[in-house]
């Protein structure tokens with residue numbers, strides 16, 4: 520039986536730790552819960568917001584409508600052979616706990632994505648990525664329910680149109696589906712990806728020459744802990760902006776002026792810029808505005824330093840975008856979902 524609560528503060532449900540109230544709040548623990556919810560007047564009459572861990576959302580105002588917290592649990596093996604295994608995780612499973620579950624069993628593929636906050640169900644939304652791996656690299660399929668009809672649909676990899684921090688769930692199917700589970704195809708043979716420079720240096724510092732899956736995970740965790748703020752201590756939602764893509768011509772222009780520009784070439788001939796570097800070069804590292812701030816160890820992360828409001832974070836992000844545009848002629852795009 521689903522229990523719809525009224526006038527709930529979402530502070531415990533967003534990693535920025537911001538006060539924002541919603542008219543209605545409900546947790547679903549099973550697909551039947553959701554199908555029951557679908558029939559209620561509150562559901563039919565209100566706009567809906569689905570949340571997992573609230574680690575990629577900025578509430579700039581109260582939410583007038585119903586917040587549905589996805590709490591579906593369970594991890595199952597779908598199929599396996601000597602080399603591969605397909606593992607299915609329910610959307611409400613903690614992402615990091617799920618990664619650890621795979622690592623404990625020596626299933627390779629998710630270790631570079633250790634310690635990303637949030638739930639499994641949100642992972643396809645922006646094709647989460649870190650340290651040289653994105654979920655699209657190991658994604659098998661997902662199951663979702665149409666939020667109006669409750670009809671089930673299976674999305675294969677090609678249906679999701681994954682890109683850098685992108686998928687159909689952020690574009691043409693925004694607010695169309697409740698993702699209920701995601702399946703990943705993992706390797707039982709040890710095939711590690713340590714190409715991302717910092718992982719190798721961290722493994723060297725740990726004096727490990729033949730790393731295990733767990734070692735790579737530990738290295739990633741150590742790197743992340745050294746620069747990203749822990750949301751339990753300092754409110755944030757990870758990178759606030761995406762790393763921008765620019766043309767080869769624009770890249771040459773910038774490189775002529777800024778010799779130490781941090782950039783990576785892309786297969787399509789364009790270049791990706793490190794937005795953190797751009798922001799730092801504007802002198803904004805540590806910059807504060809009304810209790811919101813640019814993180815002093817990683818300029819791409821905006822933090823709730825001192826009891827700010829969501830609007831303060833948004834205003835700060837506008838300021839950062841303007842400064843970066845004025846100096847480099849590059850427009851930053853927000854990664855975080857703004858409500």
Ligand code: FAD
Nearest residue numbers: 571572573574575636637638640641647648649698756757
């Ligand atoms: P939420 O914030 O609750 O929701 C995010 C979006 O997904 C919202 O639009 C919501 O409506 C939608 N949504 C959530 N669940 C569902 C569902 N079941 N069905 C349909 N829609 C749904 N991201 C990276 O990619 N790489 C990183 O390295 C990374 N590092 C981070 C570090 C820190 C410290 C923090 C705070 C965040 C970081 N993030 C990173 C961002 C964030 O953790 C991920 O985007 C994560 O997948 C969000 O999960 P969530 O459950 O918290 O989603």
Ligand code: EPU
Nearest residue numbers: 649650757758760761762781793795796799816817818819
């Ligand atoms: N840099 C600076 N100053 C800064 C921050 C970064 O100069 O303040 C430069 C450094 O030269 C560094 C480079 O930028 O070498 C890249 O920095 P980092 O390795 O920290 O990664 P990032 O590009 O800032 C991206 C993702 C992260 C992901 C890491 C690791 C985006 C928007 N962000 O950050 O994802 O964890 O790479 O792969 O792509 C997230 O999406 O929330 C997130 C944290």
